[in-house]
Amino acid sequence: DAKTTQPTSMDCAEGRAANLPCNHSTISGNEYVYWYRQIHSQGPQYIIHGLKNNETNEMASLIITEDRKSSTLILPHATLRDTAVYYCIVRTDSRGSTLGRLYFGRGTQLTVWP
Amino acid sequence: GAGVSQTPSNKVTEKGKYVELRCDPISGHTALYWYRQSLGQGPEFLIYFQGTGAADDSGLPNDRFFAVRPEGSVSTLKIQRTERGDSAVYLCASSASDGYGYTFGSGTRLTVV
Numbered sequence: 749d750a751k752t753t754q755p756t757s758m759d760c761a762e763g764r765a766a767n768l769p770c771n772h773s774t775i776s777g778n779e780y781v782y783w784y785r786q787i788h789s790q791g792p793q794y795i796i797h798g799l800k801n802n803e804t805n806e807m808a809s810l811i812i813t814e815d816r817k818s819s820t821l822i823l824p825h826a827t828l829r830d831t832a833v834y835y836c837i838v839r840t841d842s843r844g845s846t847l848g849r850l851y852f853g854r855g856t857q858l859t860v861w862p
Numbered sequence: 863g864a865g866v867s868q869t870p871s872n873k874v875t876e877k878g879k880y881v882e883l884r885c886d887p888i889s890g891h892t893a894l895y896w897y898r899q900s901l902g903q904g905p906e907f908l909i910y911f912q913g914t915g916a917a918d919d920s921g922l923p924n925d926r927f928f929a930v931r932p933e934g935s936v937s938t939l940k941i942q943r944t945e946r947g948d949s950a951v952y953l954c955a956s957s958a959s960d961g962y963g964y965t966f967g968s969g970t971r972l973t974v975v
Binding site for chain 2: 790
């Protein structure tokens with residue numbers, strides 16, 4: 749089971765910020781939130797992950813609510829190349845390890861238009 | 863190589879035949895994963911190796927599917943008596959021992975006719 753809920757699709761104008769929401773209301777204390785994206789005909793690509801603090805890297809920012817029941821992935825200046833399916837994933841390894849399976853769900857199809 | 867390499871990129875086989883799909887992970891990555899992706903769906907977990915051993919094979923759909931990683935590097939996913947329902951993209955990923963940020967290959971598109 750994916751344990752996350754995402755909108756099926758979103759649109760964003762090129763150059764604007766893309767804010768992709770994710771609900772994970774049953775997340776437990778030692779579970780991380782991961783984001784991956786998949787561009788057509790390629791394998792998924794890791795974007796970012798976090799536990800409870802907001803995170804930022806060269807690709808995106810991750811904002812996690814204080815109660816950790818939801819998060820938002822922010823692409824600050826979306827480009828046409830950011831058009832992809834974005835997956836929000838909560839680790840479910842009961843041993844608390846960061847290794848092991850990922851549950852992908854269906855993700856959000858983000859379309860960036862010129 | 864710099865990334866995860868999967869061969870072949872495309873495979874067409876007849877129903878009932880045996881196929882092998884190969885994955886070359888990033889050098890030094892101890893963890894290796896196989897996923898399967900059907901059209902319009904997210905990737906579905908199949909099996910996870912830590913070194914040479916399968917740490918979690920609970921995602922393999924039935925006993926026609928088997929995977930090995932004899933030397934802790936290259937892995938082969940083997941499918942016996944293929945069925946049309948096995949048609950999908952088979953993805954391989956690897957990660958370092960900390961598990962953060964898997965790297966996926968581009969996948970093998972298997973078509974069973």
